[in-house]
Amino acid sequence: MVKVAVLGYGTVGSGIVEVIKTNQKLIDERAGQEVDIKYILDLRDFPGDPYESLVVHDAEVILNDPEVSVIAEAMGGIEPAFTFTKKALSAGKSVCTSNKELVEKHGAELCKLAKENNCNYLFEASVGGGIPILRPLVSSLTGDHIDAVTGILNGTTNYILTKMDEDGSDFDAVLKEAQEMGYAERNPEADVEGYDAGRKIAILASLVTGKNASFDKIYTEGITAIRPEDFAYARAMKKMIRLLAIYREKNGAFYAYVAPAMIGRDNPLYGVRDVFNAILVHGNMLGDAMFYGAGAGKLPTASAVVGDVVDAVRSLGKTLPGGWVEEELELTDHRVRKKRFLVVVAEEEAETFLQVFGTCDKIDAGLKGEIGFLTKEMDEIAFEEKSSKINNVITRIRVED
Numbered sequence: 373m374v375k376v377a378v379l380g381y382g383t384v385g386s387g388i389v390e391v392i393k394t395n396q397k398l399i400d401e402r403a404g405q406e407v408d409i410k411y412i413l414d415l416r417d418f419p420g421d422p423y424e425s426l427v428v429h430d431a432e433v434i435l436n437d438p439e440v441s442v443i444a445e446a447m448g449g450i451e452p453a454f455t456f457t458k459k460a461l462s463a464g465k466s467v468c469t470s471n472k473e474l475v476e477k478h479g480a481e482l483c484k485l486a487k488e489n490n491c492n493y494l495f496e497a498s499v500g501g502g503i504p505i506l507r508p509l510v511s512s513l514t515g516d517h518i519d520a521v522t523g524i525l526n527g528t529t530n531y532i533l534t535k536m537d538e539d540g541s542d543f544d545a546v547l548k549e550a551q552e553m554g555y556a557e558r559n560p561e562a563d564v565e566g567y568d569a570g571r572k573i574a575i576l577a578s579l580v581t582g583k584n585a586s587f588d589k590i591y592t593e594g595i596t597a598i599r600p601e602d603f604a605y606a607r608a609m610k611k612m613i614r615l616l617a618i619y620r621e622k623n624g625a626f627y628a629y630v631a632p633a634m635i636g637r638d639n640p641l642y643g644v645r646d647v648f649n650a651i652l653v654h655g656n657m658l659g660d661a662m663f664y665g666a667g668a669g670k671l672p673t674a675s676a677v678v679g680d681v682v683d684a685v686r687s688l689g690k691t692l693p694g695g696w697v698e699e700e701l702e703l704t705d706h707r708v709r710k711k712r713f714l715v716v717v718a719e720e721e722a723e724t725f726l727q728v729f730g731t732c733d734k735i736d737a738g739l740k741g742e743i744g745f746l747t748k749e750m751d752e753i754a755f756e757e758k759s760s761k762i763n764n765v766i767t768r769i770r771v772e773d
């Protein structure tokens with residue numbers, strides 16, 4: 373029998389307990405032995421909860437208990453999760469987590485510590501919620517050179533964009549809905565400003581390259597400037613607006629950024645709606661493969677953590693492949709990647725716009741007082757330089773096909 377502890381009894385933590393208890397028999401069979409939850413760590417008490425007797429308030433009880441060999445960390449944030457994880461791994465206890473902030477910031481160090489102590493630091497749930505994406509990257513696709521990853525990696529923003537498009541809903545009202553459904557971060561700025569997606573693409577880029585891609589160096593642009601009117605332009609262009617997290621390797625240069633973009637109907641990410649996430653991976657031999665599913669929410673996220681717990685139990689005493697080294701991945705300025713832009717200007721600026729940008733496709737979404745143009749392909753530095761000459765740019769959105 374393997375004793376497991378769950379750190380944090382919030383949305384994901386209680387989901388982990390629920391997944392283990394619901395699928396106990398299957399999980400035990402797959403793990404090769406009984407998986408028993410011995411402790412739940414939380415500052416709060418849970419009177420009346422069926423597992424209230426397992427609740428402890430002091431992490432040391434868990435860290436000093438030699439019976440506990442696997443820990444599921446669902447506390448979120450850097451501290452105290454970082455300190456607890458270091459102590460657990462140093463004691464040879466495997467840690468499985470959904471904590472993307474911690475994985476992004478200290479993943480390399482924690483993977484190294486796990487290796488030194490013949491245990492595992494596993495974090496499938498930190499990217500794409502319940503979608504298996506990290507394990508395929510470090511196992512099934514090891515014969516391939518992955519040169520592009522494009523993801524819809526944040527359920528909250530995808531939900532907001534879907535509702536703005538389909539129902540013409542107001543941004544703040546939909547955000548509130550996403551918060552009530554438990555999708556949004558405690559501080560939803562992390563969702564709507566693209567930071568959450570930025571951390572996730574940093575983790576993916578690190579795994580793909582084996583070097584540390586820092587979120588701090590990744591350009592992130594959120595969806596707060598997207599207007600309901602912009603969806604009329606997307607429809608006129610037969611495109612969809614999505615918040616994309618992009619990693620590319622081209623001619624030895626690496627790019628990573630997060631920004632809203634127009635994508636066309638041929639793009640497999642076009643049909644990804646609501647809280648769903650999808651990750652489109654391109655390999656030099658594989659071509660394209662897309663991973664799609666529930667990217668947020670209690671049980672999908674918990675399912676991914678429990679999958680890691682089973683793997684950790686199966687491999688007690690040895691470290692599984694995966695992770696990356698602390699050496700920094702050098703990222704190139706994302707602005708040098710060429711693309712087209714949809715630019716919406718006030719009607720009276722149309723002439724100036726065409727003088728500055730030259731011939732462009734006009735996009736008429738039937739809106740009063742404004743007009744859209746689709747530029748030719750250009751890098752962002754040239755685009756910014758030209759845009760600065762236009763007085764009234766209402767919006768601009770990248771086009772990523």
Ligand code: HSE
Nearest residue numbers: 526527528556557668
């Ligand atoms: N706030 C995140 C999202 C939760 O909306 O995708 C899953 O990481």
